[in-house]
Amino acid sequence: MSRLTVVGAGYVGLVTAACMAELGHEIIAMDLDGQKIALLRQGQVPIYEPGLAELIAANHDRIEFTTEQAYAYRTGEFIFLCVDTPPTPSGDADLSRIWQAIDDLPPDEGEHILVTKSTVPVGTGALVQAELAQRGYRHISYASNPEFLREGTAIDDFMRADRIVVGADDPAVAERVAGLYEKLDRPMLITDVASAEMIKYASNAFLATKISFINEIANVCEVTGADVTVVARGMGMDRRIGPHFLQAGIGYGGSCFPKDVSALKQIAGNSGYHFQLLSAVIEVNELQKRRVIGKLKRHLGDELRGRRIALLGLSFKPNTDDIREASSIVLAGRLLAEGAVVVGYDPIAMDNIRALLPKVIFAPSAAVALEGAEACVLVTEWREFLDLDWAAAKQAMARPLLIDGRNALDAGSLMDLGFTYEGVGARVGRT
Template sequence: MGDTPKRRVAVFGAGYIGLVTGACLAELGHQVVVRDISPEKIELLRSGEIPIYEPGLGDMIVRNKERLTFTLDLQEALASAEVVYVCVDTPPSASGDADLSRVWSVVRSLEGAPRLRVVAMKSTVPVGTGTRVREALDAAGLGHVGYAANPEFTAEGTAVNDFLHPDRVVVGASDEETARLVAQLHEGVDGPVVRMDVRSAEMVKLASNALLATKISFINEIATLCEKTGADVEEVARAVGLDHRLGHHFLRPGIGWGGSCFPKDSEALRQLASNTGYHLQLLSAVIEVNNLQKRRAIQKLKDVLGTLAGGRVTLLGLTFKPGTDDMREAPSTVLAARLLAEGAEVRCWDPMARPAETEPWTSTTRHATPETALDGADAAIVVTEWPQLKEVDWARAASAMRRPVLFDGRNMLDPAGMRALGFTYLGVGRP
């Protein structure tokens, strides 16, 4: 790691991004304090418990306990901080724009930071936010404090590894000293640092997620066409992905994308374009395809069962992806709501999900195992590709279901094998 000085860093926000950022910077040798306004969250962290599930994060926090602290107190966080990382939520507002109220709350609190040299933005913000933050810092007498856009590109379930072994570290800054300091913070990270202006760095995050969402929606469109023509989308995607210009990443057909980034960032980019008077036609279609994908799953069951009214349908997996407990924008929420609206009884299984005590989840029943959730069901939908589903005794499940109808929304099971066990098997883009 050379002779680069270790910094004192304050991370604002103890969510997924804030905790991973704080823990990884501590792992790199920096002195880090994570500040949040939730007493429950800080109390958990101080007691050694992690309020989210992220592989490797808990061990890293324990390993760096001498360099990583947690606080509710603003002055404690700012007292010696040379760098402040903004890692707070920016949810969609009523207008569809990103709600930056938490970002501005952090910016307004920085006036009394005696040693502050740089404010770095991890939160996903609209292009142009950095200019407004710069103006606010100048107005607060913090003209000497640099500003950098340092977007995150971590995926839940692999976030720690993604931070320490990234494809790139994007640093957007208007002055060389700020860019150098933020780059030096990442010394020891296994990935190239890419420097650019602030507005370009802000755009990179939105554009990256929009392109990934586009690949998913594209292969789902091809999957629908495969169903109508007798082609197999799995074979098509495999061969398409071997083209080095395209790659196989995210060419996986399924029920659609969800989570904390793709839906929010795609809508934010579309809204950003609308605010400039430009309509992003391609991205609008990408979002529409994704919204329809969940509803097509319900229609497939109706085509087989005739009606869902009075039927029992099991959702296998609730989180938006395996390896996380995150339910944000999960396709399962739309599926459960639509099934209930059709008059079905909804059963659920997931090893980690913690659905909110709100509709539609208060009208569903949770089961401890896939097998008990399938008993007596008329149909099941594989929503999340949890590896446990590979271990289910599907022969027993077929005999225990009232009607062994299975929609494999992630194409994770063998169609011929499932049909041999007596299932009416439905996949995505499979003949």
């Protein structure tokens, strides 16, 4: 068993810490955010991720939480970088946290393997290794180990990963990093650092492309009379295509797809290659979020001023409190710009989104959000909305108009209740 320092106690860092501890490793989880660490020390988990609190609790004797940087960096045989790499205004990845961590590495103590789990542009590993060499840090070797977990199912994704990718220029280093995961017995791809970095971006960009593709098919379905859910099912039956990521909706969001797609576009652009396909993927996604406004206007008329619109689901997807790049943000912004009265509800993410959307009225429940509303937009398909008492909701609403942004509700039974229902990618709906 090995001693791992996990730098950054966010979604990736905490899941890595908990799962690696579960595999028997000793973990030091370090974050600069003292509040986060204080909560973790009291046994509280500052993010919402199903199963995470339980896994941390079950392994508490193998996880130490600290803000002590020098101690954390000195102690880990493996130093896992799980810091955030958010987008800059230009769409490039901001690597300042990575470089901060490099600056904090111990100059001359012990042997360490620095493992980057954060998503970083292709070429970052080479730059980091050059920097380490320039500083004379022979005691620190380097590997890339991109993370593919999805929020909401992160523990399972880590423990039963489709593949684990380790990139290192020294095969012995790659073997040692791969060895940490041995107990998981998952497919392992060992490669060079640049290819490992690219696998992460290429995977996310491909998935985003699939989503934008099916969303465009959905938009054409709406004007031609086909039904995208059936179309997707038929496409997915072809093994060359597969059924995953073919759910039409109101666009992807989250902390990964938007930033990684635009970072890959910038990586290509900065190297002199114009990645045309990704420009279209990004544009389609932006327009997709806004199409809801057109649907609302078709039913309510062009004037949305003063109309009360309920948004159900504010996180970027169900089972997470992450609101980064959530479709709800663009939608609420557009509706407010039209003068609508926007009422929002989310089972978990309201505290996170409140500051971003100060003009939105936040309701304590879905039922309250729907009271007096002239339309309801299902933005994020939390289970609780699928199980909602829609008959009661219809009574409470001023007008039974339902825009299902995720094709998650049962159109037939809602229309039987008297709703005007519009999903994405089909010509259903009646008043």
